[in-house]
Amino acid sequence: MMIKPFQTLIVAGMLFIAGAGLPAFASETPRAVATGAAASDDAARAQALLARAVAAYQANPRQALVDFSLVGPYMDGDLYVYVVGEDGVMRASGGPSMVLVGRDVRNLKDADGKLFIGEMVVGSRLKDSGSMEYRWLNREHGRVERKLAYFQKVGDAIVAVGYYIPRSTPQEARVLLGQAVEAVKRDPKAAFAKFNDINGGYARDDLYVFVVGIDNLVMYASGASPRLIGRKVDHVMDINGQRIYPQSVQLATAKASGGIELQYTWLNPVTGMKEHKTTYLERVGDYAVGVGYYQPQPRN
Numbered sequence: 001m002m003i004k005p006f007q008t009l010i011v012a013g014m015l016f017i018a019g020a021g022l023p024a025f026a027s028e029t030p031r032a033v034a035t036g037a038a039a040s041d042d043a044a045r046a047q048a049l050l051a052r053a054v055a056a057y058q059a060n061p062r063q064a065l066v067d068f069s070l071v072g073p074y075m076d077g078d079l080y081v082y083v084v085g086e087d088g089v090m091r092a093s094g095g096p097s098m099v100l101v102g103r104d105v106r107n108l109k110d111a112d113g114k115l116f117i118g119e120m121v122v123g124s125r126l127k128d129s130g131s132m133e134y135r136w137l138n139r140e141h142g143r144v145e146r147k148l149a150y151f152q153k154v155g156d157a158i159v160a161v162g163y164y165i166p167r168s169t170p171q172e173a174r175v176l177l178g179q180a181v182e183a184v185k186r187d188p189k190a191a192f193a194k195f196n197d198i199n200g201g202y203a204r205d206d207l208y209v210f211v212v213g214i215d216n217l218v219m220y221a222s223g224a225s226p227r228l229i230g231r232k233v234d235h236v237m238d239i240n241g242q243r244i245y246p247q248s249v250q251l252a253t254a255k256a257s258g259g260i261e262l263q264y265t266w267l268n269p270v271t272g273m274k275e276h277k278t279t280y281l282e283r284v285g286d287y288a289v290g291v292g293y294y295q296p297q298p299r300n
Contacts, residue, residue, distance in 0.1 A: 042079075042163040042164075043148070043163065045076050045077070045079055045163070046079055046148075046149075046150055046161045046162060046163045047150055047161075048076075049074065049076050049079050049080075049081065049161045050081070050150050050151075050152060050159065050160065050161040052074065053068065053074055053081040053159050053161065054152050054154055054159050056074075057083070057154050057157065057159055058154055061154075061155070061157070064092075065083060065091055065092040066092075068080075068081045068082070068083060068092040068093070068094050069092050069093060069094060069098055069101070070094070071094070074094055075094050078140075078163075079161055079162075079163060080093065080094030080095045080161070081093075081094050081159065081160070081161055082094065082095065082097055082159075082160055082161075083157050083158065083159050083160075084105070084117060084120070084121065084157070084158045084160070085156060085157055085158070086121060086124075086125075086156045086157070086158070087104065087121075088104045088105060088106035088117060088118065088121050089102065089103065089104050089105075090102065090103055090105050091157060105117050106118040106121060110134040110135050110136055111134075111135040111136060111137065111144045112134075112135050114134060116132070116134045119132075120132055120151065120158065120160075121158065124151065124153045124158045128152065128153040129150075129151065129152040129153065130150075130151060131148055131149065131150050131151070132148070132149045132151060132160075132162075133146060133147070133148050133149075133165075134146070134147055134149075135147070138164050143270060145164050145165065145166070145205055145270060146164070146165040146205055147162050147163065147164050147165065148162055148163060148165050149161065149162025149163075150162065165205075166206070166268075166270055166271055167206055167268070167270075167271075167293065167294050167295070168204070168205055168206055168207045168293050168294075169293065170278070170293050172204075172207060172293070173207055173278075173279075173280055173291045173292060173293040174280055174291075176202065176204065176207050176209065176291045177209075177280050177281075177282060177289065177290070177291040179202070180195065180202060180209040180289050180291060181282050181284055181289055183195075183202075184211065184284045184285075184287060184289055185284055188220075188284075188285075188287065191211075191221070192211060192220050192221040195208075195209040195210075195211065195221035195222070195223055196221050196222065196223065196226065196229060198223070202223060203223040203224075205270055206268055206269060206270040206271075206293070206294055207291060207292075207293065208222070208223025208224045208269070208291070209221060209222075209223050209289065209290070209291055210222040210223070210224075210225075210289075210290050210291075211287050211288070211289050211290075212233060212245050212248055212249055212287065212288045212290075213249075213286060213287060213288075214249055214252070214253060214283065214286050214287060214288055215286060216232065217232050217233055217234040217245060217246060217249060218230065218231065218232055218233070219231055219232075219233045219245070220287065224267075224269045233245040234246050238264040238265045238266055239265050239274055240264070240265055242264050242265075244262070244264055244266075247262055248262055248279070248281055248288050248290055249288045251281050251288075252281045252282065252283040252288035252289075252290075253283060253288070255283075260280060260281040260282065261278055261279065261280060261281070262278070262279045262281060262290075262292075263276065263277070263278050263279075264276075264277055264279075265277065266292075266294075268294045271294075275294045275295060276294065276295045277292045277293070277294050277295070278292055278293060278295070279291065279292030280292065
């Protein structure tokens with residue numbers, strides 16, 4: 001039976017607590033969505049697990065469905081296998097979504113309201129394999145984050161494995177900066193209010209906007225450090241003693257737009273870890289506007 005709309009939130013809370021979920025179909029070619037060795041490792045693990053699962057399903061579908069639902073054989077850390085039929089019915093899952101096995105879950109929504117399972121089913125009719133992206137609660141971090149799932153169609157079934165994407169890309173940071181700059185040009189006060197609102201459309205996973213006054217070094221907006229808003233930030237330093245915001249203003253003042261970068265070490269609001277960060281800057285009138293992306297610390 002179909003899951004009723006009012007049940008969506010409850011069901012969603014049970015689904016995907018520990019690993020990959022059932023995301024919205026994105027494209028047949030996995031796009032570069034994360035930086036650093038950790039993300040690459042997760043992607044490789046997910047692809048390897050999917051390859052094993054597909055081989056098992058092709059050899060013996062009935063036994064594979066049983067094995068996918070067991071703890072151990074087809075689990076790799078927080079990764080697990082799930083299978084959805086062309087009809088949208090959950091056939092197997094090695095994660096919390098096992099409670100939905102046997103049910104039609106096509107109207108289940110992600111955090112952005114997408115009917116992601118339904119879209120996945122439709123997308124699999126166009127391409128036998130590919131990748132899908134959606135947004136879901138990462139219980140470990142206590143935040144809604146992006147997840148990327150790799151899938152492959154085998155007969156009338158869709159086999160998939162996914163992982164959380166902990167870091168945004170340089171390109172995504174540049175895009176958000178461009179949008180923020182245009183917003184400040186239109187109406188600075190309205191833009192600052194949106195930048196400071198976690199639901200304002202400018203806080204995206206580990207990406208956020210900050211704005212510092214050129215002349216007074218006052219923080220007008222920060223999507224990650226609300227305690228700094230309205231305060232002078234000339235003495236705020238990273239863990240290496242680098243004064244971030246005075247340097248941001250100096251760089252933005254020296255070059256009005258394009259190609260301005262500042263590198264430092266800062267807390268990633270998603271991972272909760274201090275990581276290398278590269279921030280892109282642009283001057284808009286009396287303000288320095290910045291958006292940066294994170295990279296994991298190199299392994300010893």
